[in-house]
Amino acid sequence: MKSSHAVNDRVLAIDLTSGKTSTISITEEDRRRYLGGKGIALKLLYDNIAPGVDPLSPENIIVFMTGPTAGTQSPAGGRFIVAGKSPLTGIFVSSLAGGRFGLSLKRAGYDGIMVRGKASSPVYIKVIDDQVSIEDASSLWGMDTYDLQEAHKNEGDWVTIGPAGENSVRFAVIATGRRIAGRGGLGTVMGSKNLKGIVAKGGKKFGPADSIVFKKAVTKAQQKVKSHPNTGKDLRDLGTPQNVKIYGTSGIMPVRNFNRTSFDKMNGLTGEKIRDEHFLKNHGCVGCPIQCGRMGRFNGRELVSPEYETIGLMGSNLMIGDISTIAEWNEKLNRLGMDSISTGSTIAFVMELTERGIIQSDLSFGNPDGIAEILEDIAHRRGFGNELAEGTRRLAEKFGGEDFAINVKGLEMAAYDPRGCTGQGLAYATANCGATHLSGSTHAIEVNTYLSQHGTKGKPHFVRFMQDVTDAINSSIFCIQTMYPFLEENFAYKYTPMPIMQFIMRNLPAIAVKTTDLSDYAGLMSGLLGFKITKGDYYEIGERIFNLERLMNSREGISRDDDTLPARLLNEVREDGWPPIELDSMLEKYYRLRGWDERGHPTPGVLDRLEISH
Ligand code: SF4
Structure with a gap:
């Protein structure tokens, strides 16, 4: 079976309580607003989970989503995202992983799987070439993630939990091959549903909807990945x-x-x-x-x-x-x-x-x-x-x-002490899921490069920008490592002297973020999906997804009081003399940039502009 399209445009929905399966269509309008991956996963959660649901109850939902990139020549695109309500934090969380599962699920005929309910005994879900079944997992319960995959590799590519997920450890992960979807305890959610794993296999092929646009974009993108020192050498080397x-x-x-x-x-x-x-x-x-x-x-x-x-x-x-x-x-x-x-x-x-x-x-x-x-x-x-x-x-x-x-x-908190990269502190405080390094991280441009390590100049602009771009990337789905070649392998970044770049980014951050080049992402998405996505559209999609998740968190009671950091980082001077972080002033500016009210809630005007129903 050959398709000239990059996506299946359908999600498999499974209720483990009743054992019933159905499909949910993804429309072109959904793609224009949310692309795939994280965007579609959040939209499904927003539409299907009422506020206040206990993350470990059958009413919680867990969504696995691939993106338009999987199965095409897009560099670093064969991953998937898993999203749901976290038993560790009580709010929404998503986590990405690589391996082969995302591609195999897509090849089996689905862009994603949405699971709700709870099985009466351990089960796993099997999706093989469009055939879906719920299988007994009694003999798999208790196995570790590597042993299970090794023993059952002939069935297909797996996502699975280990004993921690079965025993409701609040930070249990989901493993796929030797890769891990790690944050927020979504493995615990699987365990709470008596779901040991999902295995997928399929033969469907994918290609771009507009091969001329895609070919031009992918040739440029692949070249950049090859020539950037980080993706071309250092990451492979170290x-x-x-x-x-x-x-x-x-x-x-x-x-x-x-x-x-x-x-x-x-x-x-x-x-x-x-x-x-x-x-x-x-x-x-x-x-x-x-x-x-x-x-x-x-x-x-x-x-x-x-x-x-x-x-x-x-x-x-x-x-x-x-x-x-x-x-x-x-x-x-x-x-x-x-x-x-x-x-x-x-x-x-x-x-x-x-x-x-x-x-x-x-x-x-x-x-x-x-x-x-x-x-x-x-x-x-x-x-x-x-x-x-x-x-x-x-x-x-x-x-x-x-x-x-x-x-x-x-x-x-991830492994970056924000007293040495204060923008990262703002990113930790405002990331929708908590102290992750994978939403709006600025540590790489703060440590010895464009922004200063200390102080607050330019940081609210860059945190907001990086959060929105990351959400668009996680919806496409590209690996976050593509940000190095796609954002930096261009004339402005390569040939503008460092002092000038530093001056612009610290003193004119609004111009700096507006002129950051998102054309590789936008071009690849346009070619894959077959309709024009401009750089501005791409950014706005990310902004929409970030605000949707914030709205979902607001419904769970999250507000400015929660956008904070551990007291140690706000009050204690480090032994090397580095001061605590001035979070309040950055936070106020950040809320203004986002158009949120002083309690950190997205205003109706912002939600209407981004076409988010509320
Ligand atoms: S760069 Fe990203 S996509 Fe490539 S192997 Fe590493 S984690 Fe996977």
Whole structure:
């Protein structure tokens, strides 16, 4: 079967309580407003979940969505997004992963799957060439994510949860191959529905709706990916751990529960060290020319090499400097199905509670003893692990220590200390799902480049811009790493002297963001979907999606009081003299730029302009 179109234009809907399946059509109007991926997933959640629904109840919905890029020549496009209401934060969250599942689902005839209800016993969903069935998963329950996929690889490509998702650990992930959809506990939502996994396989082929427009756009895009130093070389060479050297030396990596500025064992954690002493081979998402993932040999075992975020939260933040130990923990986390960011942050919080004598535990900074055991205990909710399985915010509510509980809106913070990149602080405070590094992140342009690390100049503009563009990218679906070549491989960025770029971005940020080049994204989407999407349209789609999610959060009670940071970051001067973040002034400006009211709610005027029903 050959299609000349890039999408199936339908989503499979499954109610696990009744076992009934149906399809939901995606119209051209939906595509014009939301593209696919995150946009369509949020629209489905907005239309189908009433405010106040318990994330672990059958009424919660989980949506897996691919995008127009999967199965085409678009670079770094074969991923998928999963979205739902988070049991960790109580608000909406989405998480992306690569591997092969997104492409296989699309080839099986669906752009996405929406699951509601709860099965009476463990099940998995099978989607093979348009045939859908709900299968008994009793024999799979209890298996770890890698073993399950290995034992059942002949059935197709999987998304699956491990024991943590089955046992309602609030930050359980969804694994696909060796890739992880990590944030916010959507694996826990699957577990609450008795859904162990989804397997997909299919033979459908895809192509652009307008091959002339697409060919021109994709040739340029592929060339840029090849020629940009990051996507053309560094990511393949070092992976995301390339950031350890950059952020470790500039004081951004978290150390000792975000309480120190430097770590004397940081050199043992760098991408260069991993490449030189452990690297075995690259791997990555289907069809991606970058292949940023790496396998390595650690303690004599062939293991997935840990990503930067895992090294930050399970390494420097715990004062652990042995990369092989971190790689072993990473393997365990992936198999058990737990988010390394939330797990590492929660353990660091417990270490500090212990050090201050607030609780008693065997966990202490710089000491790896007991961590492998506590990971198992969290996943199985055994002993004190049962408390950690609730995450940092709930632990602080029970035992105290709110001032140094490092989370925003309940989501533990990614591996960038915002006292060294204050725009990142605003991004953490205002990201719809909490302290993620994948919405509106500005750390890369703050550390030694265009914006200053400290101060607030230009930052509200760039945070807003990056949040909106990220949501458009996550709806297309492109990997976020494409931002380097697509936004930077152009004349203005390459040939304008750095001091001039810095002056413009810091003093004329409105002009800087308006002239940032989104033409590669817009051109690829126009070619794939077959109707004209301008750079302005592309940005507005992202803005619409960001505001829709904010509206959904407002209905859940989120307001300015929640757009904040942990007290440690707002009040404590770091030991290197870096001041706390001036969040209030940035927040006021940010709300004005967005056209929101002073409580942080989108106004009717903004919602009407963006054609969001309310
Ligand atoms: S750059 Fe890495 S994470 Fe992104 S699509 Fe390619 S392999 Fe996947």
